[in-house]
Amino acid sequence: MRTIDDLQVAGHRVLVRCDLNVPLDRTGDTPRITDDGRVRASLPTITALLDRGARVIVTSHLGRPKGEPDAKYSLEPVAARLAELLGRPVTFAGDGSGDIAGAHARKVVAALGDGEVALLENLRFHPGETSKDAAVRAAFADELAALAEFYVGDAFGAVHRAHASVVDVPKHLPHAAGSLVLAELDVLRRLSSDPARPYAVVLGGSKVSDKLGVIRALLPKVDALLVGGGMCFTFLAALGHGVGASLLEADMIDTCSALLAEGGDRIVLPTDVVVADRFAADAATATVAADAIPDGWLGLDIGPASTAAFAARLAGAATVFWNGPMGVFELAPFAEGTRGVAEAIAAGPGFSVVGGGDSAAAVRTLGIPDAGFSHISTGGGASLEYLEGKALPGLAALDV
Numbered sequence: 313m314r315t316i317d318d319l320q321v322a323g324h325r326v327l328v329r330c331d332l333n334v335p336l337d338r339t340g341d342t343p344r345i346t347d348d349g350r351v352r353a354s355l356p357t358i359t360a361l362l363d364r365g366a367r368v369i370v371t372s373h374l375g376r377p378k379g380e381p382d383a384k385y386s387l388e389p390v391a392a393r394l395a396e397l398l399g400r401p402v403t404f405a406g407d408g409s410g411d412i413a414g415a416h417a418r419k420v421v422a423a424l425g426d427g428e429v430a431l432l433e434n435l436r437f438h439p440g441e442t443s444k445d446a447a448v449r450a451a452f453a454d455e456l457a458a459l460a461e462f463y464v465g466d467a468f469g470a471v472h473r474a475h476a477s478v479v480d481v482p483k484h485l486p487h488a489a490g491s492l493v494l495a496e497l498d499v500l501r502r503l504s505s506d507p508a509r510p511y512a513v514v515l516g517g518s519k520v521s522d523k524l525g526v527i528r529a530l531l532p533k534v535d536a537l538l539v540g541g542g543m544c545f546t547f548l549a550a551l552g553h554g555v556g557a558s559l560l561e562a563d564m565i566d567t568c569s570a571l572l573a574e575g576g577d578r579i580v581l582p583t584d585v586v587v588a589d590r591f592a593a594d595a596a597t598a599t600v601a602a603d604a605i606p607d608g609w610l611g612l613d614i615g616p617a618s619t620a621a622f623a624a625r626l627a628g629a630a631t632v633f634w635n636g637p638m639g640v641f642e643l644a645p646f647a648e649g650t651r652g653v654a655e656a657i658a659a660g661p662g663f664s665v666v667g668g669g670d671s672a673a674a675v676r677t678l679g680i681p682d683a684g685f686s687h688i689s690t691g692g693g694a695s696l697e698y699l700e701g702k703a704l705p706g707l708a709a710l711d712v
């Protein structure tokens with residue numbers, strides 16, 4: 313494995329694959345980044361390369377455009393934020409086309425001096441980035457590789473994607489793993505191998521089916537698995553409770569029953585739920601027992617008794633991993649479960665890791681200081697797949 317210390321980058325062009333996939337608020341005249349955590353987390357590698365006199369070409373995806381330009385997903389606002397945080401100009405290489413690494417980008421890159429930086433437009437404007445056809449991906453990777461003399465992989469949040477910029481470009485250039493990737497891996501290794509006990513995992517978010525793999529993999533290793541968020545209702549249904557109009561993945565009920573049988577009292581479900589008559593901030597709300605959700609009502613947060621019970625389990629944990637909000641934290645009446653759990657983790661003495669784009673955004677938008685957590689991961693799916701024990705193509709490509 314090579315790190316950026318092993319590359320002689322002074323005076324050379326270095327393509328750095330970052331994950332600058334940040335949440336944007338598009339309600340105003342110009343898009344606003346609501347959580348710049350991923351941009352901040354990318355700074356150490358970019359700064360280190362610039363300080364060594366490299367000519368840095370940063371590249372990333374944003375959202376899921378469909379292989380063609382879509383102004384809504386332009387990285388231009390991210391270029392502006394990156395420049396502010398770096399304290400130096402960032403040339404944005406987008407020209408409104410899907411020709412991400414074509415003539416315009418080549419011109420921008422050729423004009424870079426030592427210690428200067430450019431950001432390419434959203435990689436997913438080009439069909440080659442995510443193509444399942446290896447030849448199509450390879451052709452795009454050739455174009456990207458032609459822009460630079462070195463490649464640094466630092467997009468931890470995208471290492472579970474076998475995309476051109478993640479797995480194909482490093483085949484063509486001398487490459488190294490960036491410091492964010494290495495820092496994230498250190499933390500995940502610590503969670504995977506012999507975590508200090510008691511080890512508590514908190515899972516929430518919207519879909520059980522997305523997190524089944526990680527539940528299965530973690531169940532034998534944890535002392536408590538606390539389940540909240542939209543996914544808890546499929547577990548409550550597996551216990552035979554009615555869940556009203558709450559999120560339910562009916563085809564997962566049997567699987568949840570099997571997990572409950574296997575996990576026994578290590579799986580902790582909410583005992584009360586905040587319900588609403590519709591999905592809106594000004595809906596009528598009530599707190600009800602988890603086995604008494606009225607027909608037609610939606611469970612949108614765990615209730616105060618559940619939050620207190622989860623907090624009590626977390627207070628005694630020596631290791632905590634949290635992925636997925638406990639409720640619809642974006643709407644104030646349903647943010648308290650997430651806030652309570654986040655505060656309990658932050659106040660606890662143990663080694664605590666937050667993984668997942670929405671969970672990290674929740675921590676910051678609820679104003680809970682980052683300092684309360686040992687690590688806030690930039691990877692959602694990537695962290696979960698690592699903890700599931702899956703091989704991550706972006707790590708293999710960097711020989712880590």
Ligand SMILES: Nc1ncnc2c1ncn2[C@@H]1O[C@H](COP(=O)(O)OP(=O)(O)OP(=O)(O)O)[C@@H](O)[C@H]1O
Pocket residue numbers: 516517518519522540541542543559611612613635636637638639640641642667668669670671672691692693
């Ligand atoms: N009870 C609920 N009903 C419906 N949606 C819910 C509920 N609880 C939480 N959510 C929603 O789940 C979403 C987050 O789920 P997700 O599984 O994507 O989380 P994550 O893993 O932290 O994020 P990411 O996948 O971006 O890394 C939030 O937008 C939140 O509003």
Ligand SMILES: O=C(O)[C@H](O)COP(=O)(O)O
Pocket residue numbers: 331333375376469470473669691692693694
């Ligand atoms: O947000 C993420 O988890 C990463 O940026 C990967 O994005 P993707 O799920 O759209 O590939």
